[in-house]
Structures are given as C-alpha cells and as structure tokens.
Amino acid sequence: MTSKEIKIAYREYGNMDQLEPLDRELAQAAADALSGSYAPYSQFNVGAAVRLDDGEIVKGANQENAAYPSGLCAERTALFYASASRPDKAIVSIAIAAGQNGILCPAPATPCGACRQVMAQYQLKGGRPMSVILVGGERIWVFDKVDDLLPLIFDSI
Numbered sequence: 001m002t003s004k005e006i007k008i009a010y011r012e013y014g015n016m017d018q019l020e021p022l023d024r025e026l027a028q029a030a031a032d033a034l035s036g037s038y039a040p041y042s043q044f045n046v047g048a049a050v051r052l053d054d055g056e057i058v059k060g061a062n063q064e065n066a067a068y069p070s071g072l073c074a075e076r077t078a079l080f081y082a083s084a085s086r087p088d089k090a091i092v093s094i095a096i097a098a099g100q101n102g103i104l105c106p107a108p109a110t111p112c113g114a115c116r117q118v119m120a121q122y123q124l125k126g127g128r129p130m131s132v133i134l135v136g137g138e139r140i141w142v143f144d145k146v147d148d149l150l151p152l153i154f155d156s157i
C-alpha cells in the first residue's frame, strides 16, 4: 500500500483592485453578468465571464425554469456559449460571481460539481490551463487551473 496526497493551491485577495489587470477585468465582467441572471425560484444570482485566447470576454448568467432541471448554471451558460460561438478559441480563464438583490455575496461562490466537470472538459479542449477566479465581495480566490478545483478529473474516454 502507498499513501498518496493531493495538494491544491490558490491565492486569496481582499478585493478586485488587488488582482492582475486582466483578472480584474474578468472579475468585473462576472459581477456585471449578474444582471443577466434569471432566478425567479432561488433568487440567487450568478454571473460568469470567460476569456478566450484572443482576449475576448464572453458572459453568461444562471437561467432557471419551472421544470427545475431544465435550468442552467452561469458557468455552463458562459462556457457552452463561448465554445459554440467561438469553437476554435481556447478558453483561458473563467470568473464567477454570485449575489442576491444586486449585492455580491461576501464569500466566493464555489462552482457545483457539474460545472467543474464542464470546465475540465474545456480546459482539455483548449490544451492549456484554464484559471478560475471566484469573486466574493470580501474575498476573491484565484486558482491557476481547473485541476485545483477538481482533482483526478475524469478524462479517460
């Protein structure tokens, strides 16, 4: 038997002004994307912004439906739209922000498992690390790659 350990790494910032300029721009875009949230059932607004390898930013927000499973998280709305509309561009970064009543949640919102798996797929498709920026009103977490949010990613097929 061999004991193994997986470590993840991320950086915490106090506010957007402390981020690198490109990360700051993407974090702000995710916060702006909250306005596109349609969440009549949970009242929980999530915005996501992805950066493509040519610098373009694509935004998405959570969309809910009376048939609950038919809705979609902000991250997947943005990622699917980015891949569908710019299929030849790698997605190099994603920022996610959550809020209620127009106010950012103080702590970063961490993506659900399904969104992590989809991020992993587009990181694989792009062939380069996708950084993940989780934006809270009082704390921001930056991960250099999706692996740090989803160790032992399923990519075996």
Ligand code: THU
Binding pocket: 039, 042, 044, 045, 046, 061, 062, 063, 064, 071, 072, 073, 074, 075, 110, 111, 112, 115
């Ligand atoms: N939601 C997201 O948009 N992203 C996540 O990673 C987790 C949850 C949305 C789905 C639903 O509209 C609302 O937040 C409450 O779960």
